[in-house]
Each structure stands twice: as C-alpha cells, then as structure tokens.
Amino acid sequence: xxxxxxxxxxxxxxxxxxxxxxxxxxxxxxxxxxxxxxxxxxxxxxxxxxxxxxxxxxxxxxxxxxxxxxxxxxxxxxxxxxxxxxxxxxxxx
Numbered sequence: 001x002x003x004x005x006x007x008x009x010x011x012x013x014x015x016x017x018x019x020x021x022x023x024x025x026x027x028x029x030x031x032x033x034x035x036x037x038x039x040x041x042x043x044x045x046x047x048x049x050x051x052x053x054x055x056x057x058x059x060x061x062x063x064x065x066x067x068x069x070x071x072x073x074x075x076x077x078x079x080x081x082x083x084x085x086x087x088x089x090x091x092x093x
Contacts, residue, residue, distance in 0.1 A: 001066040002074045006081050013056035016047075018085035023047045025080060031067025033077065044077070 008014060014022070026033045026044045033044040037059055042049035044063070055061060063081065065073040 001064065002070050003062050003064040004074060004078050005060055005062050006078055008055055008057055008059045008061065008081075010084055010087050011057050012087075013059070014050065014053075014085075016051065018087055019047055019050045021085045022077065022080065023050060026073075026077060029065070029067070029069050029073040031065045031070045031073045033073055034064040034066075036062040036064060 010018065023045055034041050035044050035050060035053060035055075036042075037053050037055055040053055041064075042053045044050060061081075063074060063078050065071075065077070067073075
C-alpha cells in the first residue's frame with residue numbers, strides 16, 4: 001500500500017467533471033484506489049463515492065493505492081489531481 005497527501009487547488013473543489021476524469025482513469029488500474037478526507041474514505045473508482053465526499057478548495061486529501069500496480073497508480077493519479085484534472089485554473093508560475 002502506498003499513499004500521498006494532496007491539497008485541492010481547484011477553486012470550485014472536486015465537482016462532477018474533474019471527478020469523472022479521476023474515476024475514469026482510476027478504473028484502468030488493477031489496484032484498489034481510495035481517497036481519504038478527514039474520517040471518511042471513499043472508492044476513487046466510484047463517481048458517487050467521490051462526489052459524496054464533498055471535497056472543496058483547500059481540502060487536504062490522502063490518495064491511497066493498494067495492489068499490483070499501486071506505485072504507477074499513485075504517481076499518475078496524484079499528478080493528475082495536482083494538475084487540476086483538466087481544469088484550466090491553476091497558475092503554473
């Protein structure tokens with residue numbers, strides 16, 4: 001099992017479109033992938049699960065990957081989340 005913490009920089013938090021991007025990429029991995037926020041843990045492969053977590057701007061989440069491709073999953077998904085999951089709001093100084 002591997003994990004990392006990521007601060008959400010999207011001003012609108014994780015709404016439906018970026019959640020869709022995250023879930024669609026997550027299901028391509030064999031590993032189980034979870035997102036933990038506070039005391040709640042949700043399946044990152046479930047759009048409803050991630051949506052129910054109510055992840056907002058500034059929240060710190062923990063991305064947890066467990067399985068045969070866990071290292072690759074963590075690297076790719078954490079990078080995607082940090083880059084905004086396709087939203088164009090991030091200032092790339």
